Amino acid sequence: MKHYLAFLLSISTLFVYSQKRKIPTDTMVVTTHNTTIKNTSFSYTATTGTQPVWNKDGNPIATLYYTYYERNNVKNKANRPLVISFNGGPGSASVWMHIAYTGPKVLNIDNEGYPVQPYGIKNNPNSILDVADIVYVNPVNTGYSRMIKDKEDNLPSRETFFGINADIKYLAEWINTFVSRKNRWESPKYIIGESYGGTRVMGLANELQNNQWMYLNGVILVSPADYKLYNTSQPVYSALNLPYFTAAAWYQKVLPETLQQKDLLDILPEVENYTINTLMPALAKGGFISKDEKQNVAKKMAYYSGLSKSAILQNNLDVPTRFFWKELLRNKTGQTIGRLDSRYLGIDKTEAGDSPDFNPELTSWMHSFTPAINYYIKTHLNFKTDVKYNMFGDVHPWDKRNNNTREGLREAMAKNPYLKVLVQSGYYDGATTYFGAKYTMWQIDPSGKMKDRFTFKGYRSGHMMYLRHDDLISANDDLREFINNSLSNGKAAKY
Numbered sequence: 001m002k003h004y005l006a007f008l009l010s011i012s013t014l015f016v017y018s019q020k021r022k023i024p025t026d027t028m029v030v031t032t033h034n035t036t037i038k039n040t041s042f043s044y045t046a047t048t049g050t051q052p053v054w055n056k057d058g059n060p061i062a063t064l065y066y067t068y069y070e071r072n073n074v075k076n077k078a079n080r081p082l083v084i085s086f087n088g089g090p091g092s093a094s095v096w097m098h099i100a101y102t103g104p105k106v107l108n109i110d111n112e113g114y115p116v117q118p119y120g121i122k123n124n125p126n127s128i129l130d131v132a133d134i135v136y137v138n139p140v141n142t143g144y145s146r147m148i149k150d151k152e153d154n155l156p157s158r159e160t161f162f163g164i165n166a167d168i169k170y171l172a173e174w175i176n177t178f179v180s181r182k183n184r185w186e187s188p189k190y191i192i193g194e195s196y197g198g199t200r201v202m203g204l205a206n207e208l209q210n211n212q213w214m215y216l217n218g219v220i221l222v223s224p225a226d227y228k229l230y231n232t233s234q235p236v237y238s239a240l241n242l243p244y245f246t247a248a249a250w251y252q253k254v255l256p257e258t259l260q261q262k263d264l265l266d267i268l269p270e271v272e273n274y275t276i277n278t279l280m281p282a283l284a285k286g287g288f289i290s291k292d293e294k295q296n297v298a299k300k301m302a303y304y305s306g307l308s309k310s311a312i313l314q315n316n317l318d319v320p321t322r323f324f325w326k327e328l329l330r331n332k333t334g335q336t337i338g339r340l341d342s343r344y345l346g347i348d349k350t351e352a353g354d355s356p357d358f359n360p361e362l363t364s365w366m367h368s369f370t371p372a373i374n375y376y377i378k379t380h381l382n383f384k385t386d387v388k389y390n391m392f393g394d395v396h397p398w399d400k401r402n403n404n405t406r407e408g409l410r411e412a413m414a415k416n417p418y419l420k421v422l423v424q425s426g427y428y429d430g431a432t433t434y435f436g437a438k439y440t441m442w443q444i445d446p447s448g449k450m451k452d453r454f455t456f457k458g459y460r461s462g463h464m465m466y467l468r469h470d471d472l473i474s475a476n477d478d479l480r481e482f483i484n485n486s487l488s489n490g491k492a493a494k495y
Contacts, residue, residue, distance in 0.1 A: 023144050023387045025063045026052050031382055032072070035104050035123055037130040043072040044104060044129060048381045050144065051178060053170050061156040064174055065144035067381065068135040068182070069104060078186035081132035081217070081483050084175060086139070088196030088225060090167065091395035093142040095373045096365075097194055097222070101466040102128050102476065103136070105376060107368050112343070113467030115368035121376050126476040131483055132190070135178065139167060141393030144385060163399025164227070168203040169211075175204075176212045188487055190218040192479075195432060195463065198224025199405050206408030209416060215493075218486045219409065220422045220479065223463045225432045226440040227403050235286070235318040239279040242304060243271045244433040245324055248342035249306030251428055252329060256303055264427065264460065271304050272435060283317055321430050322355035336360065341462025342428040361462065366391065410444050413453065417493045420453045420486040424475055426465035427458055434458050455482060 028049030048067040052060040087094045106124040138145040140161040147155045193201035198221040208214040249255045282297045302309040329335050334351045338344035338361035346360030413419045425434035457478045459465035466472045
């Protein structure tokens with residue numbers, strides 16, 4: 001009998017562990033927690049799980065993993081803002097802002113954002129959960145989100161999901177379903193996107209309005225990536241990098257003493273002015289710039305960037321950011337600086353070369369984020385699965401054609417007098433530079449008639465400005481202020 005029972009147990013165990021590894025299409029787990037934010041204690045409900053994406057015939061073709069936080073004991077949900085949060089990549093999970101910025105838990109890291117052990121999470125006394133409910137959405141192939149096979153065991157076309165416009169279209173449909181299921185149509189709504197998420201939410205603002213009939217109160221761009229600037233092969237746009245060069249060089253203490261002794265924010269307006277009024281016109285002249293002007297511009301760029309005049313001339317004034325990360329400290333410490341956050345330092349195999357071997361900031365972040373999110377979801381949110389949590393997923397090739405997201409945001413704002421925009425950037429971000437973000441903001445509405453509805457906030461950190469403790473506090477406070485200032489307060493939506 002014992003042998004028979006042992007046999008049955010072994011067979012059942014084998015059966016359990018031989019199941020196909022897949023995520024449920026439509027499921028959720030609900031847990032209740034307590035927190036203290038801004039010296040106020042309250043309870044909140046966390047709902048995590050999956051919600052389908054359907055095709056036009058109503059069949060599920062994908063399922064998106066999400067985590068939704070609601071403050072409990074709110075008397076009037078109609079007045080309670082809802083923030084819908086995305087990260088970028090494209091192909092990045094919605095993990096970064098979830099457990100390091102706006103959510104009720106943050107990483108166990110030091111005050112400057114570097115990993116410490118034991119890995120894990122702690123309460124976030126700065127979360128915006130006190131003023132808004134938040135849902136973190138993972139697009140297809142990120143987090144636990146996956147495509148679903150049909151009855152013939154075929155996956156849907158990748159073109160359905162992996163491109164600027166495809167991404168916007170299916171996510172807008174998903175948001176409609178989510179808002180309907182959670183009964184949040186009355187609530188003021190905000191979408192926030194970091195990095196490529198900036199492109200995503202600019203497009204979503206118009207798609208939600210035009211095809212889901214959902215009107216927003218706010219769009220928040222965190223270190224936004226604007227493809228209208230990137231991959232254009234237009235040297236004039238590289239001028240926008242100079243203020244970032246100045247900020248990174250100031251932090252690394254390699255500027256001339258006359259600049260180094262000043263505060264960063266006392267220097268940047270001067271560099272921004274030079275960029276727009278002198279450097280951009282100089283780069284526009286290309287090879288037909290006069291020798292004297294080229295020499296003068298190179299000298300001034302060297303003064304503002306910490307690079308040598310000869311290195312700048314060798315690049316014909318068009319200095320690639322990857323070269324800057326390799327070159328800035330080459331003759332000082334021989335180290336490289338980070339792409340997404342130039343406070344971080346790296347060590348290459350050789351000091352020679354024109355670009356770093358790796359991104360030291362990203363390896364540092366993966367070091368702390370990956371263990372924390374896997375632990376948090378399984379232990380605190382009680383969501384169990386053998387499916388791998390994709391910090392970055394397979395979403396390429398990504399279709400970048402017909403990118404009208406910047407115009408989409410302008411159109412959405414023009415048609416919706418309630419809609420306001422907040423841009424948040426770190427001065428030491430060399431991937432989506434703060435001055436590039438300002439430039440994007442300036443170009444959204446060429447008429448200038450809506451410029452009072454835009455707000456820019458800069459921080460003394462990088463792409464993920466919230467990893468620095470002081471900026472975690474100030475950036476969340478800026479979100480609170482933006483949300484409060486963009487509520488209707490009973491005023492009609494009219495010009």
